[in-house]
Amino acid sequence: MRTSGPASGPSDTPDFRTAAHRLTDWIEAYRVRLTNLPVLPRVQPGDVEAVIPPRAPESPEDVESILADLDETIVPGLTHWNHPGFMAYFASSASDPGILAEFVTAALNVNAMLWRTSPAATELESRMVDWVRDFVGLPDVFQGVIQDTASTSTFVALVAARGRAVPGVRELGLAGRSELSGCTVYASRLAHSSLDKAAIAAGLGLVNVRHVDVDERYAMRADALHEALAQDRDDGKRPVMVCATVGTTSCTSCDPVAEIADVCSLHDVWLHVDAAYAGPAASLPELRPLFDGWERADSIVLNPHKWMSVPIDCSVLMGRNLDEFRSSLALTPEYLSSDTSASNLMDVGIALGRRFRGLKLGFVFRWYGAEGLREMLQRHCDLAREFAAEMAADARVEVAAPVPLSTVCFRAIPPAGHSEEDWNRRLLSAVNREGTIFLSHAELDGRFTIRLTIGSVHTERSHVEAAWECLTKALEHLQSDPATAR
């Protein structure tokens, strides 16, 4: 066995420092050439797998051959999330402090499942959630933990909400209880699919997810929510949770959280706020009104691994009363019992083991300062608005939804005789093939819509300008040969 630590004696592998310097050079080189790579790789399903040996090597291989494969096989097969032209999905930034913190995290490699299995990891995590809460202007009553992703955070919140709505569910479950009819959850038609998945996983079932109607700004209609809740109560259903979204995935629309909170109070239902993407923008006074009422939520999810320059994974789940989360899920077998009353991260969530995720959040906050993060958020919103203004002034395209944050939804207007959907699919496909930028799509009112979203620490004005140029060129090409441009 080759040994691994500097204290482990001689071996024929490079020492840690030499290897780390070699990797640092590799990372620097990757980041420099990144902008010359196509954002989307030019591979077909199976291409990468086909060149990886089917079995692990019996004997050790050297670092150079591992890095050569990284260059020859892996990088050409990656979608480059940190390419400044990646504007398809909500961004995730490999910021310097984020990368460096993950490096340290892997070296410490603690598992903060219990307070005592890493007091500092547990307490730093708790404190970093406080920093986030404070950064976005939420009151002290919110405490939280870090989960891997917003899907997990929402699922854990749903399990806690189910615990409140269905007495005894922890012990008795849901099946075979004659007093229970369906257990229902509510979200706007534009809410993220993670709520549907959570409803499946928690045993509530998809038929019990109510997709509430939206208004002309794609925001949930609080009156429609009220009606749905009243109807379900009349039908003997058990409402478990309402999920309000600030910054929907499709078009970053913002549900009227204060009105929704009123409805939740009236019907005594758990209010969860999904601000996975938009949350950090609450740090900008100008945008704070979009979040009005979220301080009345029972739970809130906000992902620093999206718009706060923290590498994936880092999803902050905050709750008004974490004990409700614990009582819905916690279990302590004898082999995990300890003689302290300190809180254990394992008690809020499904995963027992916990990475030391607070560290990267701390590195990022301190490296940039709160002011640096707000400047980035403001810059992204400004760039999105400027881009939307440019679109609005161009007769070939139209902005498809309001732009409250850093995401622009738009459509190209097809020449007479062409289907809108087909025209836009062709445009999107041409743009993504070209390689400079990567955009995605959504459906709004049944119409195919292209999305451009800005959120990476690496994205500057020049990249948004390049996106506009790439789009207009593709449009011109389409228009010059509308039949064959497919």
Add this chain to the structure above:
Amino acid sequence: MRTSGPASGPSDTPDFRTAAHRLTDWIEAYRVRLTNLPVLPRVQPGDVEAVIPPRAPESPEDVESILADLDETIVPGLTHWNHPGFMAYFASSASDPGILAEFVTAALNVNAMLWRTSPAATELESRMVDWVRDFVGLPDVFQGVIQDTASTSTFVALVAARGRAVPGVRELGLAGRSELSGCTVYASRLAHSSLDKAAIAAGLGLVNVRHVDVDERYAMRADALHEALAQDRDDGKRPVMVCATVGTTSCTSCDPVAEIADVCSLHDVWLHVDAAYAGPAASLPELRPLFDGWERADSIVLNPHKWMSVPIDCSVLMGRNLDEFRSSLALTPEYLSSDTSASNLMDVGIALGRRFRGLKLGFVFRWYGAEGLREMLQRHCDLAREFAAEMAADARVEVAAPVPLSTVCFRAIPPAGHSEEDWNRRLLSAVNREGTIFLSHAELDGRFTIRLTIGSVHTERSHVEAAWECLTKALEHLQSDPATAR
């Protein structure tokens, strides 16, 4: 905003290379001084949190001040999982290749939720699961994905099993269905608590978890399982899953998987095998018989972040038919639809976003080679057996359970008039206070039992010898002053 990439222009933060070299030095220094630190930190709940400012800094801070806090606040508050004397819980190793791979992973920072959001990450993950499967001698029919932890893997398996046992559960859920009585799951009394937690989360309820009796070797009694299943069938219950454990947390006992598979076939119930800790040991021909029958499982969990030198988090979930997992959970909204039939990682699990975890598994396999990993596993098992033999020869202690793998359960035999539990609690507490090693405890047959487990790439013979010395010294001290040693 300070920018982050080398392409982003000047800033007053250090360039990436300088900072990475500084962090490399810090990590090296940590690993050298690690063995002189107490394994368990000498802090009380709240100590760490008290010295972290309550709010994030407004302005950027420099790298040196971030590292100074790491030294002054974080490290003294950590439980050092990579201390070679950490023998309390199943180990997780910060191996060189694991740390270096996490460094690269953070720099690439891709999110492999969809095939197209990172083809290479998706396909490397799939291939690395093949390598693991092949390494442990499982047949090709098993395919898999990487989850964060075994708790999540087991939960996802339970949701898939529920999908098979309860038709329509995805759409209809569990509540309000008159045809359903309780949905039951089965595991030995010594199975990991993650199954109980999964049963809560999935809406089955704790009363529907059957803790099946064990034999004198702490292995599940297949006849007792059969009886429990037959009884539940008679009572109109719906059996969902049987979880067999190879390597229980308390004492690494191994359930008779082949016999259990027979019972599962007879009753047509999903068989899940929890080999989170022990799985890699199936690569040793001598130990393969412990796993007999696991090739008949519907799902298997095995954690490379335990005994395979991969940093946390890396849990491999394998299934005989991944489509059953997908059909139980998958959901594809328009904004995540893509024009390929390739498999998407998001479809097997709760989390949508996925870190590029295949990379560290690949680095570790190639750095050590399969032979290097087997040598480590063999060495750990040899050390555990030698330690147990030494204990067996000493009248002051007794080995409390068979030692099939790398974990030894034992008790000190108290002098007349002393309670066994009290005596052993005092011994454990004294040992853990001393700082050289960290051990944990479990309950076996209602008796307090001390556990010593070996599994870190950093643990060598000298550390196990030091553990024995530390234990015997603490025992001598206890015996010299049995009343006050508390």
